[in-house]
Amino acid sequence: xxxxxxxxxxxxxxxxxxxxxxxxxxxxxxxxxxxxxxxxxxxxxxxxxxxxxxxxxxxxxxxxxxxxxxxxxxxxxxxxxxxxxxxxxxxxxxxxxxxxxxxxxxxxxxxxxxxxxxxxxxxxxxxxxxxxxxxxxxxxxxxxxxxxxxxxxxxxxxxxxxxxxxxxxxxxxxxxxxxxxxxxxxxxxxxxxxxxxxxxxxxxxxxxxxxxxxxxxxxxxxxxxxxxxxxxxxxxxxxxxxxxxxxxx
Numbered sequence: 001x002x003x004x005x006x007x008x009x010x011x012x013x014x015x016x017x018x019x020x021x022x023x024x025x026x027x028x029x030x031x032x033x034x035x036x037x038x039x040x041x042x043x044x045x046x047x048x049x050x051x052x053x054x055x056x057x058x059x060x061x062x063x064x065x066x067x068x069x070x071x072x073x074x075x076x077x078x079x080x081x082x083x084x085x086x087x088x089x090x091x092x093x094x095x096x097x098x099x100x101x102x103x104x105x106x107x108x109x110x111x112x113x114x115x116x117x118x119x120x121x122x123x124x125x126x127x128x129x130x131x132x133x134x135x136x137x138x139x140x141x142x143x144x145x146x147x148x149x150x151x152x153x154x155x156x157x158x159x160x161x162x163x164x165x166x167x168x169x170x171x172x173x174x175x176x177x178x179x180x181x182x183x184x185x186x187x188x189x190x191x192x193x194x195x196x197x198x199x200x201x202x203x204x205x206x207x208x209x210x211x212x213x214x215x216x217x218x219x220x221x222x223x224x225x226x227x228x229x230x231x232x233x234x235x236x237x238x239x240x241x242x243x244x245x246x247x248x249x
Contacts, residue, residue: 012236013164015054015130017157018045019150020168022063022091024224031063033091038098040227045135046102047231054130056160057137058153059095061087067145081145085112088149092139093117099135106135111143111152123159130160150208158215165217166233167204168224173241174203188241196243209243219243 024041027034048055064087070080089110096106107129110118118139119125129136141152150167157165174196175185193213197206203221212219222229222240233239 010236011051011053011234013053013166013234015056015160015162016048016164016166016234017056017058017153017160017162018166018168018230019058019153020060020224021170022060022087023170024168025059025091025094026063033063033094035098038094039102041095042098042102042104044224044227044230045099046104047228048234049104049133049135051231051234053234054133055135056126056130056156056162057092057095057135058149058156059088059091059137059139060149061085061091064090078145081141081147085141085143088141089114089118089139092137096137104135105133106137108137108139111138111140114140126156127160136160148205148208150204151211154204154208154211154217157217158211162217164220165212166220166222166230168230169203169221170223170225172223172226174201174221174243176201189238190242190244192245193243203243212243213245216245 023030025033025037027037045055061084065083067077067081067084070083071077092108096108099106108118109121109126111121113120121138126136138152138156141147141149142155154165171179173187174191175187177185179185193209196209204219220233220240220242222233224230229239
């Protein structure tokens with residue numbers, strides 16, 4: 001196999017950091033890994049890579065173990081968070097295997113040193129992989145407890161010079177309140193970082209939003225369960241919600 005150069009299309013975003021929750025990888029039971037879900041994710045990512053996009057991935061671990069939940073059940077928070085970070089490595093390896101079965105080239109990089117299964121995260125090496133058209137999976141969170149995978153995604157996005165941090169969720173954007181609980185909730189096409197923080201909207205944690213705000217990194221939130229929307233987003237179509245300082249971004 002030779003590494004793909006990608007077809008030339010007019011892209012709104014050339015380099016992206018794509019953050020997805022671990023639950024997206026699970027089956028109907030909400031736990032573990034579902035091969036059909038992995039295949040669907042790989043096909044969506046393949047369409048974006050074929051368009052010429054450089055992509056980094058951060059995957060949560062809610063389908064296996066969530067540190068906050070462990071802590072709420074009496075575990076030491078640091079121990080629970082380390083378990084959650086290890087779970088993100090499991091998900092990264094599963095996604096890596098699925099992507100490569102679709103003929104894509106990948107590198108897994110971990111913030112926790114485990115060289116037998118993943119490269120250590122080194123910024124310059126990660127950027128070189130992206131330049132060569134490889135999908136880079138950033139696992140192990142930030143390597144530190146008390147930080148979520150949202151914050152890890154924001155950090156890696158800034159470090160690799162991503163044009164946007166894209167978060168794939170189960171809802172079609174950012175709402176004024178939980179649309180599942182409030183049928184009158186309204187969806188924002190655009191919202192500023194400060195409004196997001198001030199309104200206490202829980203799409204991402206405040207540390208991640210603040211990091212993006214400080215570095216003027218736009219955040220795009222969309223419904224990943226609908227096929228084809230990721231590619232539409234990177235081609236510049238109005239999809240989901242954009243969080244940025246100015247509406248035209």
